Each structure stands twice: as structure tokens, then as C-alpha cells.
Amino acid sequence: MRQAWIQSKEALRLRMTQPQQVAPGEPEAEMPPYMESFLAHLRVLVGVPFEYLVPDARLLPDESIRFFYLDRSFADRVVDGAIAVGKIGTREQAHHQAHEPAVRQQLDITERIVRSIQMRLGSFADLKSANDANRLTNGAADVITGFLLRSAAVSGWPQMDVRAHSTDLPEHLDPSSAAAQNAQLRTLRLERLSPSVMIALFQGIPALVTIEEPHHGVQFGVRPVFAGFQIDERKADGEQILVGSDSKPLFAPVRAANQRVLSIASLRRALFKAQNADSTMPQQTGGASLAVEVLNPPWRQRFEGTVDHAGDGGGRQSSGFLSSLSVAVRVSQPETRVALEAAIQNGAKP
Structure with a gap:
């Protein structure tokens, strides 16, 4: 008869070489909530030292943005490293090998609520329950993309709105549509x-990323150009009047004694002249009409996929981020109506 320690040693050997012998079980029933939340945060690089993400400062110079794919293997190894703290022998190693696929599959789902946890939108249990109810039927992990931005704009506008879209959208489309x-x-x-420095991660491959100034309030202003200042002509509802795909500018007159001070009376006369020449512009009704014309909504910067010529000899139209993708950058202002609605939603008053 074989001694008990020999049988135990053989069982451990089989568990190490054939981990499928161990029933995987339900990870929800085996992982404590605090552990699942901690590992999900690691999956989206929360707590990972910055030098592991950007090993050389020259990879992210001042006033630059870098788009990337998140290497799922790298994220899995980060999780493995955290779990390895509790693996003190062959028994724990065998247990980890048996349950690792199920744990990884569960973290593929739980990582989607990390931002909601950080924003304190609910308890972990409530957010996890709602997320699990809406999870994908195939349970497959999505591709994760993102960007790192180093710019004075990050500190100057800490509440910038960042959105990613799977398809390219018209420049003047309402984000709330x-x-x-x-x-x-x-x-x-x-x-x-x-x-x-700011980091953003998205679930999926975007064709368009927009970064927009925060909608903290409504402000008036003009746009400086080489020859002075100008505003964009608008309709009565605040929508810009376009000439092709560009806005229709109107030069804003300044005082002769101070080139940095607008001449409001001359600006009003210029607007009245433009209104008579363009029936789509609102007729003067006092200060309200002038206010619509000189509203200065937050600026929006668009990052769009462009033609990628890497490896194909002729170039192709990309549908998202590629390893050697050049990105077209375009800065625009959203519609006045959109800016007003966003400001109202944020509790701002004109």
C-alpha cells in the first residue's frame, strides 16, 4: 500500500501537469469583492508605475499625444504578478493554473466598471451586478485602445471632455444626438x-477621438487672426453659417486708439449689413442678437484616422488606430446651441 504522502505528491504532480482536473468553478463565488476590484483596476493600469508605461521621457515629449493599443498579455502578467504574492507552494500554483482562465474571463467584464467605481457612481456590488447583466454573450475580451497626453492643457483645463467614437462623425454633429x-x-x-499628463482608455477601436474644453459656462469672445479679429456668422438658433465645410467669417472692427478693444458700435453696424445681405442671419433685436453672434463656445480638437501607407505599397483607408497610423488633427468650435445645452446641464448661467 502506498503511503499517504506519496499519493499526495502524485496528486500534486497531476494537478500541476493537468490543471484541467480541477473544476474551474464560478469566479464570482471564489474571489472576494475587494480582490476582484483590485485586480480589475490593475487591468486598466491603475497603480502601474508611469515608468513602466513610458520608459523614456522622449517617447512622450511636451505638448504631444500618443495613441496606443493595450497589450492584453501585459495586463494579464500584471495581474499574475499581484496574485503571485499568495502562491507560496505547489498547491497554490496548481490552484492558480486551474482557475486562471475563469478569473481572466471575469476580469474582462469587471474592468468595464472601474471608471464608475472611481467616479463613485455606486457600490462595487451594485455596479458589478448591473454590468454582469449586460455583459457580452460570448464573454470575449474587447480590444482596448487609448492615449497618453502631455500638455499644459491638462493642467489648464482639468475637466476636459474626452469622447471616442467607432465611426467618423461630421464636425458639427451634436455629441448628444x-x-x-x-x-x-x-x-x-x-x-x-x-x-x-492624462491617460485615457477606451473599449474598442475608435475612428474619431475628440478633446473638448469643459462646459463650465457661456462666454463671449472673438477669434484672433493675422489681420485682427473675426467672429463666425450664425443663424437665429446659433448654428454657424457654412460656406462649403468652413464657417463664414465676419471681421470684428477695433477702436483706432486701442487695437485690443472692440468697437461695439461698428460691430453692430457690420452685423446689420451682413444680415441684410444674408436672409439666414437673425434680424437685429437688440442685445440678444449681438450676444448670439459673439458667443464663444468651447473649442473641440478632433483626432481622426487618415490614410496609412505602412507595408502595403499603395496606402489604404484605416478604420481605426494602426501601429504606424498618422493622425489628422483638426480644431473646431461646437455649435452654440450644443454649448448652451451643455452649460445648462452643468448648472452654468450665461
């Missing part, structure tokens, strides 16, 4: 790593 909402990707993480 159904078309924009349906194409918007889930933001897994949006966080400042330092006063001037």
Missing part, C-alpha cells in the same frame, strides 16, 4: 497621472 451616442465607445479610464 442619437447618432453620436450610438457610435460612442465606453471610456474605461480617464485620469490625470500628473498635473500635465
Whole structure:
């Protein structure tokens, strides 16, 4: 008869070489909530030292943005490293090998609520329950993309709105419209790593990323150009009047004694002249009409996929981020109506 320790040793050997012998079980029933939350945060790089993400400062110079794919293997190894703290022998190693696939599959789902946890939108149990009810039927992990931004804009506008969309959208489309909402990707993480560095992670591959000044209020202003200042002519509802795909500018006159001070009376006369020449512009009704014309909504910067010529000899139209993708950058202002609605939602008053 074989001694008990020999049988135990043989059982451990079989568990190490054939981990499928151990029933995987339900990870929800085996992982404590605090552990599942901690590992899910690691999956989206929360707590990972910055030098592991950017090993050389020259990879992310000042006033630059870098788009990337998140290597799922790298994220899995980070989780493995955290779990390895509790693996003190062959028994724990065998247990980990048997349950690792189920744990990884569960973390693929739980990582989607990390940002909601950080924003304190609910308890972990409530957020996890709602997320599990809406999880994908195949349980497959999504591709995760993102960007690192180092800029003075991060510290100057800490509450910038960042959105990613799976399809390219028209420049003047309302972000709250159904078309924009349906194409918007889930933001897994949006966080400042330092006063001037921001990281963003998205669930899926975006074709368009927009970064927009925060809608803290409504302000008036003009746009400086080489020859002075100008405003964009608008309709009565605040929508810009376009000439092709560009706005229709109107030069704003300044005082002769001070080139930095607008001449409001001359500006009013210029607007009245433009209104008579263009029936789509609102007729003068006092200060309200002038206010609509000189509203200065927050600026929006668009990052769009462009033609990628890597490896194919002729170039192709990309549908998202590629390893050697060049990104077209375009800065625009959203419609006045959109800015007003966003400001009202944020509790601002004109």
C-alpha cells in the first residue's frame, strides 16, 4: 500500500501537469469583492508605475499625444504578478493554473466598471451586478485602445471632455444626438497621472477621438487672426453659417486708439449689413442678437484616422488606430446651441 504522502505528491504532480482536473468553478463565488476590484483596476493600469508605461521621457515629449493599443498579455502578467504574492507552494500554483482562465474571463467584464467605481457612481456590488447583466454573450475580451497626453492643457483645463467614437462623425454633429451616442465607445479610464499628463482608455477601436474644453459656462469672445479679429456668422438658433465645410467669417472692427478693444458700435453696424445681405442671419433685436453672434463656445480638437501607407505599397483607408497610423488633427468650435445645452446641464448661467 502506498503511503499517504506519496499519493499526495502524485496528486500534486497531476494537478500541476493537468490543471484541467480541477473544476474551474464560478469566479464570482471564489474571489472576494475587494480582490476582484483590485485586480480589475490593475487591468486598466491603475497603480502601474508611469515608468513602466513610458520608459523614456522622449517617447512622450511636451505638448504631444500618443495613441496606443493595450497589450492584453501585459495586463494579464500584471495581474499574475499581484496574485503571485499568495502562491507560496505547489498547491497554490496548481490552484492558480486551474482557475486562471475563469478569473481572466471575469476580469474582462469587471474592468468595464472601474471608471464608475472611481467616479463613485455606486457600490462595487451594485455596479458589478448591473454590468454582469449586460455583459457580452460570448464573454470575449474587447480590444482596448487609448492615449497618453502631455500638455499644459491638462493642467489648464482639468475637466476636459474626452469622447471616442467607432465611426467618423461630421464636425458639427451634436455629441448628444442619437447618432453620436450610438457610435460612442465606453471610456474605461480617464485620469490625470500628473498635473500635465492624462491617460485615457477606451473599449474598442475608435475612428474619431475628440478633446473638448469643459462646459463650465457661456462666454463671449472673438477669434484672433493675422489681420485682427473675426467672429463666425450664425443663424437665429446659433448654428454657424457654412460656406462649403468652413464657417463664414465676419471681421470684428477695433477702436483706432486701442487695437485690443472692440468697437461695439461698428460691430453692430457690420452685423446689420451682413444680415441684410444674408436672409439666414437673425434680424437685429437688440442685445440678444449681438450676444448670439459673439458667443464663444468651447473649442473641440478632433483626432481622426487618415490614410496609412505602412507595408502595403499603395496606402489604404484605416478604420481605426494602426501601429504606424498618422493622425489628422483638426480644431473646431461646437455649435452654440450644443454649448448652451451643455452649460445648462452643468448648472452654468450665461
